[in-house]
Amino acid sequence: MNIQDLIRPNIKALKPYSSARDEFQGNTDAMVFLDANENPFENGVNRYPDPQQRTLKSILSEIKKVSVKNILLGNGSDEVLDLIFRAFCEPNQDNIIILPPTYGMYEVLANLNAVEIKKVNLNKDFQPRVETILNVANSNSKVLFLCSPNNPTGNSFSKESIENLLKKFNGLVVIDEAYIDFSNEKSWLQRLEEFPNLIVTQTLSKAYGMAGIRLGICYASHEIIRVLNNIKPPYNVNELTQQKAWEQLKQKxxxxxxxxxxxxxxxxxxxxxxxxxxxxxxxxxxxxxxxxxxxxxxxxxxxxxxxxxxxxxxxxxxxxxxxxxxxxxxxxxxxxxxxxxxxxx
The missing domain is CATH 3.90.1150.10 (Aspartate Aminotransferase, domain 1)
Structure with a gap:
C-alpha cells in the first residue's frame, strides 16, 4: 500500500505553517527571544509551548517503546481523529467504515467533514464481521475505525479479525485503544512497522486519570505522522497540559x-x-x-x-x-x- 495515494491532493500540496518555535531549534539557554511577539514578562506561561512537545514525546517513547518519530499529540483524541479525516478523506467523495455499537465521535467527525459513513454492525458477540466489512468497502473507503477494547461493549476484538482487516482493507485502519491499559490483550503499537496502514490512538484520560487536561496520542508510521504534523494547529497542546502530562507520566x-x-x-x-x-x-x-x-x-x-x-x-x-x-x-x-x-x- 502506498500511503501517498490515500492523502488528499490539497494536503499533499499544502505548505505547512512555520511557527517561531519551529524555526528556532537551537539551545534555548540564555537566549533572548524576540521572535514570537510574546509578552516578555515571565509568569510560567507567557511563552508559546513547544509545538512538537519534545519532552512529553520522549517520555511516551520510553514508556511505550515507540520512536518519537511515530508519535503525534493532540488536544484530546478527538483532535487526532479529526486530523485523520482532514488529511485523508475528500469531502463529498470518500467514505469511512464504522462498526456500531461504537464510539460516537467517529460518526460526528465524519459528518463535520462531509464524509460518507458506511456502517457494519458488530455480530451478536460484538466482534467485527470481516467479510462483510471488506465487501462493503470500495475504492473511496479511506478509513476503517476499530475501537478495541470497544466502547460501549467493553470487549476486545479478536487478533485474527484485526490482522485480517489490516492485511485486506485498502485504506487506513485506526485502532482506538483508549481502554487498552485495562486489558490483558497486547497493544498493536509493536506492530506499526509491520502494517504501514495502521494507526493506533490512545489517551491519558482513562488509565492515567487525566481526562481534564485533554491529551490524545496517535502512533503511526513516520510518513503518516509527518502528514498529520503538517496540518495540525501550531500550538495545539498547551504548556499546562504538557507539564501536567509529563509530571503524571513519571509517577508510574x-x-x-x-x-x-x-x-x-x-x-x-x-x-x-x-x-x-x-x-x-x-x-x-x-x-x-x-x-x-x-x-x-x-x-x-x-x-x-x-x-x-x-x-x-x-x-x-x-x-x-x-x-x-x-x-x-x-x-x-x-x-x-x-x-x-x-x-x-
Whole structure:
C-alpha cells in the first residue's frame, strides 16, 4: 500500500505553517527571544509551548517503546481523529467504515467533514464481521475505525479479525485503544512497522486519570505522522497540559496502583451485579466499565438518577437494547451503586 495515494491532493500540496518555535531549534539557554511577539514578562506561561512537545514525546517513547518519530499529540483524541479525516478523506467523495455499537465521535467527525459513513454492525458477540466489512468497502473507503477494547461493549476484538482487516482493507485502519491499559490483550503499537496502514490512538484520560487536561496520542508510521504534523494547529497542546502530562507520566507507581484498583473493582462489581434480580446479562469487559443488560434500562437509569447515581443508558445503540454502562468507580462508589441497585423494584 502506498500511503501517498490515500492523502488528499490539497494536503499533499499544502505548505505547512512555520511557527517561531519551529524555526528556532537551537539551545534555548540564555537566549533572548524576540521572535514570537510574546509578552516578555515571565509568569510560567507567557511563552508559546513547544509545538512538537519534545519532552512529553520522549517520555511516551520510553514508556511505550515507540520512536518519537511515530508519535503525534493532540488536544484530546478527538483532535487526532479529526486530523485523520482532514488529511485523508475528500469531502463529498470518500467514505469511512464504522462498526456500531461504537464510539460516537467517529460518526460526528465524519459528518463535520462531509464524509460518507458506511456502517457494519458488530455480530451478536460484538466482534467485527470481516467479510462483510471488506465487501462493503470500495475504492473511496479511506478509513476503517476499530475501537478495541470497544466502547460501549467493553470487549476486545479478536487478533485474527484485526490482522485480517489490516492485511485486506485498502485504506487506513485506526485502532482506538483508549481502554487498552485495562486489558490483558497486547497493544498493536509493536506492530506499526509491520502494517504501514495502521494507526493506533490512545489517551491519558482513562488509565492515567487525566481526562481534564485533554491529551490524545496517535502512533503511526513516520510518513503518516509527518502528514498529520503538517496540518495540525501550531500550538495545539498547551504548556499546562504538557507539564501536567509529563509530571503524571513519571509517577508510574501511582498509575499502576490505580489500574490495579480499577481492575479489582471491576471484578467485584461484576460479582455483585450477578446477584441483582433484574440484571439479565453481564458482558465481558477489558475496559474500566461494564455493560449490563437489564429488564428496562430507561426505568433503571431514572431510578438511579433519583438515588444520586449517574450511569449511561446505551439502549439506543445496535445490539445494546436495555443495556446500562457502569463505569468502575472507587470502592465506596461501587458499594453505593450495588446497595442502591438492590433496593430497586
Amino acid at each position: 507507581e501511582v498509575t499502576t496502583y490505580q489500574i490495579k484498583s480499577i481492575l479489582e473493582g471491576r471484578d467485584n462489581l461484576i460479582s455483585e451485579l450477578k446477584q441483582i434480580n433484574f440484571v439479565t446479562k453481564i458482558y465481558p469487559s477489558d475496559a474500566n466499565f461494564v455493560l449490563v443488560k437489564v429488564d428496562d434500562a430507561t426505568k433503571r437509569y431514572n431510578q438511579l438518577i433519583e438515588k444520586g447515581i449517574v450511569t449511561r443508558n446505551r439502549t439506543s445503540q445496535p445490539g445494546c437494547e436495555n443495556c446500562l454502562r457502569f463505569t468502575v468507580g472507587t470502592p465506596d462508589e461501587n458499594k453505593k451503586l450495588i446497595k442502591e441497585l438492590k433496593t430497586l423494584t
